[in-house]
Amino acid sequence: MQPVAIESVLSPWEPGIFSLTLYAILVLAFVASQLFLASWLGEKKKTREKLRPYECGIIPTGTARLRYPVPFYMVAIFFLLFDVEGAYIFTWAIAWEKLGWSGWLQISFFIVLLLLGLVYIWNKGGLEWGPAAQKI
Amino acid sequence: MGAGRAKDLKGRLLNNADLLINWSRKYSLWPMFFGLSCCFVEEAAAFTSRYDLARFGAEVLRPSPRQADLLIVSGTLFKKIAPVVLRLYEQMAEPKWVMSMGSCSNCGGMYDVYSVVQGVDQILPVDIYIPGCPPRPEALLQGLVMLQEKIGAEKPSRSVLHLKGGTQGSQKPILVDGQTKSRDPRGPGMEGTVIRGTSVVPPEFQDSRADLMWTPPPRQIELIGPDKNLAAVLANRFGETVRISPRVSDMLTIQVAPDRVKDILLFLKSEATPKYKRLDDLTAIDESARRERAAYPDYTLVYQLLSFESGGRLRLKVPLTGRDPVTRSVTDIWPSADWYEREVFDLFGIRFEGHPNLRRILMPHDWEGYPLRKSYPGRATEIPPYTLEEARRQQPLDGGIFVEGSAAEHQLVLNVGPHHVSTHGLMRYIVTLEGEEITSLEMDIGYHHRAAEKIAERQTWHQFIPYTDRVDYLAGAANNLPYVLAVETLAGIQVPERAQVIRVMLSEFFRLSNHLVFFATYAHDVGAMTPNFYTFREREMILDIVELITGGRLHPSWFRLGGVAADLPDGWKEAVDRFVRIFPSRLMEYETLIRKNPIFKARTVGIGRLSLDEAMDWGVTGPNLRACGLPWDLRKKTPYSGYENFDFEIPTAGEGDCYARYLVRVEEMRQSLRIIEQAAANMPAGRYMTEDYRFVIPQRKDMLKDIESLIHHFINVTRGPKIPRGEAYAACEIPRGEQGYYVVSDGLGYSYRTRIRGPGFANIQVMPLMVVGATIADLIAICGSLDYILPDIDR
Numbered sequence: 001m002q003p004v005a006i007e008s009v010l011s012p013w014e015p016g017i018f019s020l021t022l023y024a025i026l027v028l029a030f031v032a033s034q035l036f037l038a039s040w041l042g043e044k045k046k047t048r049e050k051l052r053p054y055e056c057g058i059i060p061t062g063t064a065r066l067r068y069p070v071p072f073y074m075v076a077i078f079f080l081l082f083d084v085e086g087a088y089i090f091t092w093a094i095a096w097e098k099l100g101w102s103g104w105l106q107i108s109f110f111i112v113l114l115l116l117g118l119v120y121i122w123n124k125g126g127l128e129w130g131p132a133a134q135k136i
Numbered sequence: 137m138g139a140g141r142a143k144d145l146k147g148r149l150l151n152n153a154d155l156l157i158n159w160s161r162k163y164s165l166w167p168m169f170f171g172l173s174c175c176f177v178e179e180a181a182a183f184t185s186r187y188d189l190a191r192f193g194a195e196v197l198r199p200s201p202r203q204a205d206l207l208i209v210s211g212t213l214f215k216k217i218a219p220v221v222l223r224l225y226e227q228m229a230e231p232k233w234v235m236s237m238g239s240c241s242n243c244g245g246m247y248d249v250y251s252v253v254q255g256v257d258q259i260l261p262v263d264i265y266i267p268g269c270p271p272r273p274e275a276l277l278q279g280l281v282m283l284q285e286k287i288g289a290e291k292p293s294r295s296v297l298h299l300k301g302g303t304q305g306s307q308k309p310i311l312v313d314g315q316t317k318s319r320d321p322r323g324p325g326m327e328g329t330v331i332r333g334t335s336v337v338p339p340e341f342q343d344s345r346a347d348l349m350w351t352p353p354p355r356q357i358e359l360i361g362p363d364k365n366l367a368a369v370l371a372n373r374f375g376e377t378v379r380i381s382p383r384v385s386d387m388l389t390i391q392v393a394p395d396r397v398k399d400i401l402l403f404l405k406s407e408a409t410p411k412y413k414r415l416d417d418l419t420a421i422d423e424s425a426r427r428e429r430a431a432y433p434d435y436t437l438v439y440q441l442l443s444f445e446s447g448g449r450l451r452l453k454v455p456l457t458g459r460d461p462v463t464r465s466v467t468d469i470w471p472s473a474d475w476y477e478r479e480v481f482d483l484f485g486i487r488f489e490g491h492p493n494l495r496r497i498l499m500p501h502d503w504e505g506y507p508l509r510k511s512y513p514g515r516a517t518e519i520p521p522y523t524l525e526e527a528r529r530q531q532p533l534d535g536g537i538f539v540e541g542s543a544a545e546h547q548l549v550l551n552v553g554p555h556h557v558s559t560h561g562l563m564r565y566i567v568t569l570e571g572e573e574i575t576s577l578e579m580d581i582g583y584h585h586r587a588a589e590k591i592a593e594r595q596t597w598h599q600f601i602p603y604t605d606r607v608d609y610l611a612g613a614a615n616n617l618p619y620v621l622a623v624e625t626l627a628g629i630q631v632p633e634r635a636q637v638i639r640v641m642l643s644e645f646f647r648l649s650n651h652l653v654f655f656a657t658y659a660h661d662v663g664a665m666t667p668n669f670y671t672f673r674e675r676e677m678i679l680d681i682v683e684l685i686t687g688g689r690l691h692p693s694w695f696r697l698g699g700v701a702a703d704l705p706d707g708w709k710e711a712v713d714r715f716v717r718i719f720p721s722r723l724m725e726y727e728t729l730i731r732k733n734p735i736f737k738a739r740t741v742g743i744g745r746l747s748l749d750e751a752m753d754w755g756v757t758g759p760n761l762r763a764c765g766l767p768w769d770l771r772k773k774t775p776y777s778g779y780e781n782f783d784f785e786i787p788t789a790g791e792g793d794c795y796a797r798y799l800v801r802v803e804e805m806r807q808s809l810r811i812i813e814q815a816a817a818n819m820p821a822g823r824y825m826t827e828d829y830r831f832v833i834p835q836r837k838d839m840l841k842d843i844e845s846l847i848h849h850f851i852n853v854t855r856g857p858k859i860p861r862g863e864a865y866a867a868c869e870i871p872r873g874e875q876g877y878y879v880v881s882d883g884l885g886y887s888y889r890t891r892i893r894g895p896g897f898a899n900i901q902v903m904p905l906m907v908v909g910a911t912i913a914d915l916i917a918i919c920g921s922l923d924y925i926l927p928d929i930d931r
Contacts, residue, residue: 041296042230043304049226054200057220057555058564061535066548069571131573131909 074126085114153293161292162284163193165233168204169557170224172211173584173927174609174690175238175270177653179210182273184672192280199557201227206283208276209260212240213253216500217562217583218527220554222259231292231305235279236262239269246602248321248515249587250507251499258313259527261306270690313521321517346858346884349851351830354862354881355385355628362410362446363388369408374400381453385626385864389451394463397439397454401469404441404450412441412450414755415466417876417893418476420456420484425510427882433457435486438878438891439466440865444752444766447773449865456486465491472754475901483508483589498582498930501533507590514590538566538578547575550912554583558661558916561926563900565915572911577904584926592879592890596856597623597697598833600890605691607875607892608928610650612682614643614870616695619890621776621866622877623697627831627859634822635699636778641712641815642682642694643777643870644808648719649678650871651801651808654923658798659730661920662739667726674715674722681711697857698832699825712816719809727802740794744906744918747792754905755898758873759800760922764792770869777868782811794921801923831857856885872923873899894928 053060092099092107099106121127171179182189189195198204201224213221225234236256239245242265244254256262263286266279294302311317318324359367359380367380367388377396381389392400404412417440423432433455441450456463465488466473477488478497485506488494496503505512513519535549548569553559562583568576588607592600604619605612617639624631631639652671659667679689685708686692686701694701730736746756748764761768767786771779787803789796825835829848838845851857861883867876873895882888899922906918 040298043295045230047226049223052223052227054202054227056551056553056564057224058532058535058551059223060551061549064548067546071571131911 071129075129078121078126082114082118085110150291150293150297150299153296154291157292157296158288158290162287165192165194165206165280165283166196166198166204167194167206167208168201168224168228169197169199170207170210170555172209172213172217172221172562173240173586174212174606175210175241177609177690178270178273179208179237179276181672181676182276185669186673186676187273187277189277189280192277192284194280201225202229205229205232206235207232207260208235208237209241209256209262210237211270212238212245212247212584212586213256213259214251214562214583214585215253215522215526215530216251216532216585217554218253218259218522219529219531220583221256222524222527224555225260233263233283233287234260234306235264235266235283237266237276237279238271239267242267243323244321244516245269247586247591248517249591250512250514250516250519251585251587252516253522254313254319254321254516255311255317257308257311257317258522259310259524261308261310263306263308272689310524312523319517319521321515344884345855349858351858351860351883352628354383354626354860355864356383357385359384359388363448363450366408366410366450370400370403373403383862385628385862387449387451387865389453391453391455394437394454394456397437397452398464398466398469400452401439401441401466405469410443410445410448412443413752414442414444415470415472415476416440416442416449416755416874417878417891418466418473418480419878419891420480420486420508421880421889422484422508422510426888427884434459435461435484437463437480437486440878440893444768451865460485460487462487462489464489465494467491470753470755472898472901475897479897482506485509496582498585500530500582502530507587512590514587514594532564532580535566538580539568539576552915554580558919560657560919560924563919563924563926563929565903565919567907567912567915569912572913574907574910574912574915577907577915579900579903581900581926582930584930586927586931588931589890589892592887594886596885597831597859597887598852598856600887601695602691602693604877605693606927607894607931608870608872608896608925609690610646610653610925611870611872611875612642612646612649612688612690613639613686613692613694614646614650614868615875616693617643617777618866618868618870618875619877619879620695620697621868622864622879623831623859625866626862626864626879626881627697627857629698629831630826630828631699631777632823632826633778633820635824635826637815637819638685638700638704638824639695639777640779640782641812641819642685642692643868644811644815645678645682647808647871648805648812649675649682650923651805652678654801655726655730658920658923659736661916662736664730664733664736667729670722670726670729674719677715677718681708681715684708684711696825696833698828699823702836703824704819709816709819712812716809716813716816720806723802723805730798731802737795739913739917740798740921742791743794743910743914744921745791745793746902746906750902750905751792754902756873756902757895757898758869758871759804760797760873760899762786762788763796763800765790770867770874774867776866782814784808784810794917797921797923831859858883858885859887867893870895872896872925872928875928892928892931894931896924896926896929900924900929 092103096103181187183195183197205228207225207228236242240247241256244252264279264283266275268275290304291302292304295304313319320326370378370390374396377393379391381391419438421436423434423436426432435456437454437456439452465477475497477491478494480486481488481494482496482498483506535551539549550567550569551564552567553564554562564580566578566580567574588603591603601616604615607615652675656668656671682692683689685704686694746764748766751761751764765788767788769786772786784807787800787807789799826832829845833852834845834849839849859881861881863880865876865878867874875895876893878891879887880889907915
């Protein structure tokens with residue numbers, strides 16, 4: 001039996017530029033037609049009240065562009081950090097057999113470091129949420 | 137020829153498109169989640185399993201107008217809310233339809249009164265009118281089917297395709313009161329007859345035929361024990377400035393000079409024995425239309441206090457003179473006096489020096505005149521009609537005005553309500569938010585002011601009973617009780633035992649029904665949808681029993697002075713027994729869904745805590761007070777209507793948080809069931825109406841057979857019984873707390889002044905104590921746990 005060449009099993013990268021273009025045009029046309037139909041068929045009456053933001057039937061007060069309190073950013077950033085780190089761990093998990101013990105050690109070091117970071121922000125109160133009265 | 141065929145083809149294509157568009161539209165209506173008053177309860181019932189609105193493709197009640205295309209105006213359109221309704225309508229998606237549900241929305245209904253617009257068609261185009269007060273859920277379904285037929289006849293494809301012509305959505309013109317619609321509340325064609333009540337209301341009416349009738353003097357009580365001692369102590373200490381009223385029908389009453397009233401109140405609150413810790417009520421009487429004018433001052437201010445130690449009440453009457461009198465505020469003695477004084481200012485124009493924030497509370501901020509003055513017209517049809525222009529102009533006050541100082545500049549000011557699913561009615565909270573945390577809470581009430589107190593001054597004593605049902609539209613007949621008790625106290629009417637037990641049984645049924653709605657909506661507020669569909673099943677069972685006995689559902693109006701409207705019908709016992717058998721296991725089932733549910737507990741335990749001292753000081757009543765640990769229940773403390781003969785307990789909980797309030801209400805359901813069981817088992821035989829027909833509507837059989845009874849019936853139904861001159865107060869433990877009626881008679885067929893002390897007014901005033909410092913999500917949990925209802929706050 002002849003060994004199977006890996007190249008012939010997996011299809012080679014042959015960019016069929018025509019089909020790709022056609023596909024892209026179709027998608028764009030479909031999306032555009034949907035958007036157009038929705039906007040053209042939908043009845044619009046742009047009165048002053050209709051364009052006003054809805055706030056329980058009352059005319060809204062003040063601006064909605066406020067300085068948000070810091071905890072919102074903190075939670076968002078912590079989430080982002082731990083989320084991105086997940087990407088490293090998943091990629092390691094796929095290749096863990098190949099990477100062997102050294103890979104395991106490296107990722108363990110990475111995870112421990114993360115845990116230390118988590119303990120640190122936990123201690124610092126970075127994960128506190130809710131009204132001031134409950135934080136005390 | 138060719139052009140003709142093309143036109144024909146186009147017409148056929150458009151017709152087919154019409155069919156398709158109409159078919160899809162009429163079976164996918166999205167009603168807006170918006171209730172004005174009682175009718176919405178029936179609308180909500182139509183949404184639950186028994187009526188199942190989903191069968192008609194309209195079950196998706198949308199909380200935002202942007203997602204809704206059907207506005208069901210369910211309930212009374214108040215002048216204060218009309219601008220909001222108009223805005224919500226204009227913010228809805230196109231095309232849109234409007235259904236007017238119930239008499240109030242159709243034409244003002246029984247509320248021909250200064251604060252109510254006489255029909256929503258004066259500001260919005262209406263497609264379908266549903267009659268009834270309130271219409272049953274089936275009527276709403278019928279209305280929906282009629283709307284579907286109307287939609288089926290529309291020609292929308294032309295407007296959809298931007299062609300000329302075509303019809304879709306509501307296109308009827310709005311009506312102008314007095315021009316394109318009749319201003320007569322009875323409908324067109326009645327112009328020749330004077331509207332009932334207008335000609336008999338003082339000060340115009342002079343020669344009342346009631347003067348020809350003799351009545352015995354009002355009931356008189358002897359002061360005993362602590363009351364007598366207190367009267368002596370007060371007379372001793374304050375000398376000439378206090379005068380003990382010699383003849384009273386209900387409680388110790390003291391006339392106090394205006395300059396000493398604060399000292400006396402302070403003494404009564406902190407030094408007297410017993411101490412009167414709660415300001416039960418504060419109101420006023422405009423005395424200018426008294427028939428013996430010289431015997432009265434211009435206004436009388438009435439303070440009513442309650443002692444938790446003795447269970448007794450005390451009334452302080454302060455005469456005030458002048459057209460716009462000024463007196464001193466007592467907000468530094470009782471913080472709860474804040475809203476009461478604002479209400480007196482709003483409705484009577486009496487000013488309070490030293491009040492921190494004396495502005496209108498119930499009426500819109502730009503309202504002119506003081507409605508409860510005798511010179512103020514009562515009926516909406518007596519004042520200029522409400523127009524679309526007014527609805528555009530008279531906007532609710534801007535939220536920023538409520539928020540003080542710099543907070544408004546860098547914090548988020550958010551209006552929650554009056555149109556909001558979780559405010560349980562037309563209530564507006566103005567919250568200031570720092571992130572998610574509430575830093576201040578202001579409340580704007582009065583969107584549901586139906587002016588029941590003013591109406592009481594023109595309806596006869598009997599005619600007013602239907603209005604009492606609607607004061608707390610989930611408590612039905614339980615509302616009638618304090619009113620009839622107050623009038624019975626004043627006139628000394630004896631109620632037969634059978635009628636008393638029937639009253640108790642129905643009141644307890646309504647407590648159950650109310651608490652079931654609480655259970656469902658509260659679970660819904662904190663995120664659980666399921667209980668809604670379950671508990672309304674038992675609620676319908678209760679309403680079936682109520683209907684069997686009274687003929688009504690929400691508003692039976694079934695209690696009468698001296699008894700009840702009719703005897704119990706055949707088969708009532710079986711229906712009640714069946715319910716008593718079934719209910720405990722059902723309640724247990726619902727409880728297992730909620731009581732130990734970790735999400736429910738996380739949302740409620742420790743949230744919205746109120747201390748017992750605060751609750752007592754602010755006049756909080758009902759389950760909300762008992763959840764703070766005080767076993768205070770009028771059914772036990774000052775038993776009425778024979779409650780002393782029943783074996784039941786007062787459930788309490790100590791924590792005073794949302795969870796405690798939930799626990800108390802659930803346990804109350806079990807106790808109510810015990811009372812119902814005992815009432816049904818030991819229903820006494822005998823009459824359902826008192827024997828003395830002087831003040832009451834006689835039993836039907838007697839009226840048909842006996843000339844004396846017929847005459848009493850005629851007099852008491854037409855011009856109303858002459859109730860002897862005097863005053864009386866009676867309070868009952870209705871599902872939400874203590875509801876009391878203070879009735880003042882000037883010896884005529886209708887009351888001179890009727891004051892309703894609603895539990896909600898006091899229960900809501902403490903909200904900031906619970907809410908400030910909590911998160912915005914907790915606001916919803918706290919609102920729901922207080923179980924308030926708007927008509928009893930705004931009345």
